[in-house]
Amino acid sequence: MAITEHKDIEKGDNKGLEDLVEPLIDEDGSKDCKETDHNGSISMVLLSTAVAVCRSLEFGSCVGYSAPVQSDISIDLNLSVAEFSLFGSIVTIGAITSGRIADTIGRKGAMALSAVFCIAGWLAIFSSMGSLLLDSGRFFTGYGIGIFSFVVPIYIAEIAPKNLRLTTLNQLMSVTGSSISFLLGTVVSWRTLALTGLVPCILLLVGLLFIPESPRWLAKVGREAEFERSLRKLRGAKADIFAEADEIHETILTLQSLPRARLLDLFNAKYIKPVMIAVGLMVCQQSGGINGIGFYASETFQTAGLSSGKAGTIAYALIQIPVTMIGVVLMDKSGRRALLMVSSSGTFLGCFLAGTLFFFKGQAIFLEWVPLLAVSGVLVFIALFSIRMGAVPWLIMSEIFPLHIKGAAGSLAVLVNWFGAWTVSYSFNFLINWSPAGTFSSPSLWFSG
Structure with missing residues (x-):
């Protein structure tokens, strides 16, 4: 499964409705956004990104799982080619409802829900004695990483200052997770390899307790007090957040006024x-x-x-x-x-x-x-x-x-x-x-x- 990179369509200068209906690209093909210097520490941004990219390791672990274990699983559970093909491919069905979930329960909520699905899936694969539980586990992990693949790049883009580009880290960590799964699969059993998929999920769930929700999502759903606390936590206690807060509100209002296609x-x-x-x-x-x-x-x-x-x-x-x-x-x-x-x-x-x-x-x-x-x-x-x-x-x-x-x-x-x-x-x-x-x-x- 190819790894998806999402760009934050809500970051950038507000130029009015007539400009926003055109692609945000200037003459040299780059996104039209103005860098903003922020006072204060970016340590919380980096911590939040580190927690979020645990998803990327999980994504890589999931898509890389089937390659090194195909022979062992097929022999142990007596699977035919058709049965293992269904097991391998069912992981690709999870992105259908990801956007609605992320907009309804928030970025952190969507990440937590995804981690729960993945944990349930890995435990099902670990304990499976036949194709039914095996496929159910693969379905749950696929659904989990489908939500992950949508929400995490958006969360990273929404929390980062404009002059700090972190979205490429997401793909790099996904590939790293896949490579780790490939390597571990050559030395451990397929059941043990399934348990290693729990590690990024547990790290993510623990990390979510210490990082803020996306301020852009909080502003979009009208939770103003939490929006200001989140933005200040990300930009530093002494940072002047008012200009950025005004820009976020203006962008959201303008986007909401656009016709829904x-x-x-x-x-x-x-x-x-x-x-x-x-x-x-x-x-x-x-x-x-x-x-x-x-x-x-x-x-x-x-x-x-x-x-x-x-x-x-x-x-x-x-x-x-x-x-x-x-x-x-x-x-x-x-x-x-x-x-x-x-x-x-x-x-x-x-x-x-x-x-x-x-x-x-x-x-x-x-x-x-x-x-x-x-x-x-x-x-x-x-x-x-x-x-x-x-x-x-x-x-x-x-x-x-x-x-x-x-x-x-x-x-x-x-x-x-x-x-x-x-x-x-x-x-x-x-x-x-x-x-x-x-x-x-x-x-x-x-x-x-």
């Missing part, structure tokens, strides 16, 4: 081009097969001819973190389009290499080289995808829509993305059993297009 409004002639761009990027991102490769990496490496998938899984885990850091650095320096083209070209190369080598294996050609080179192709795919193919589509989507239709457009993009994630993650095991070469050739055609 429906999904049908997206098909208006003046919006159809950005809609096609956003949906097209999501389709291409998911059709590349990232969730199938990521969810079942260990089994893929064994199919390539490795005696055990552990070595490939360890390499997968170790390569994700540094290349994601490279992508974070390059995001604003190289431009969205250039980075997207480099990343998609590299993923095409990785799929093409893996598909070709799987074809050679089927024809009994270069058998001594097939395992190493096929695994290399998969690792090239992962490395270049991590550089930004996973994040850039979400970032582009956040920048190309006017504010008054951004909610409807985001809902459509999330629906397309998560449906694609489920389709790929459910069908991948069947496809690779049918034709490994064909499985990797299809994504290469998407990326080359």
Whole structure:
């Protein structure tokens, strides 16, 4: 599942209704926001961010769980390919109600609820003796991280001063969580690995006791006294918060005055081009097969001819973190389009290499080289995808829509993305059993297009 990055559409200068209905992008493509210096300490902002990104570790633990344990779970619980595919893919259904939950019970409330769902899910997986409880646990963890994936980036964006960018930390920690799960899965049992997923949830629940609610959400629901206390706690006891408080109120009032768009409004002639761009990027991102490769990496490496998938899984885990850091650095320096083209070209190369080598294996050609080179192709795919193919589509989507239709457009993009994630993650095991070469050739055609 590709990791989603959300931008705070409520942060930025207020220019009046006529400007707010246009995308908040200036001529060089950056967001139109004015940096504000805050007196006082940012220690509470950093603490709140550290607590929130425990969610990112949990997200990574959940999406990385199925890859190293596929063989052991299938043997211990006597699962068929179809049963394990359902278990692996059911995690992708959790983002549907996340926005409404975050707006109803607040950012902290949504994070706490998510942690409870994830804890229940991991305990169910740990104690499962058959597919029913196993799938129920995976469903609960998927629902939990679906809410997490929406609310945490928004919370981080809403508490941070404009001159402090922390949203990239969210994705980096998600990848770190996935890599940790991959590595631990090679040395501990699948039940023990499920218990390790509890750790980020417990840290999050404890941390929520010490951090403030999002001041923007408090202002939006009219809790003025709590809004001022939260903002002062985040900016420091001696900080002048009145200018920022006025700006937040003005932004909320202006946003509330904008017309509320429906999904049908997206098909208006003046919006159809950005809609096609956003949906097209999501389709291409998911059709590349990232969730199938990521969810079942260990089994893929064994199919390539490795005696055990552990070595490939360890390499997968170790390569994700540094290349994601490279992508974070390059995001604003190289431009969205250039980075997207480099990343998609590299993923095409990785799929093409893996598909070709799987074809050679089927024809009994270069058998001594097939395992190493096929695994290399998969690792090239992962490395270049991590550089930004996973994040850039979400970032582009956040920048190309006017504010008054951004909610409807985001809902459509999330629906397309998560449906694609489920389709790929459910069908991948069947496809690779049918034709490994064909499985990797299809994504290469998407990326080359």
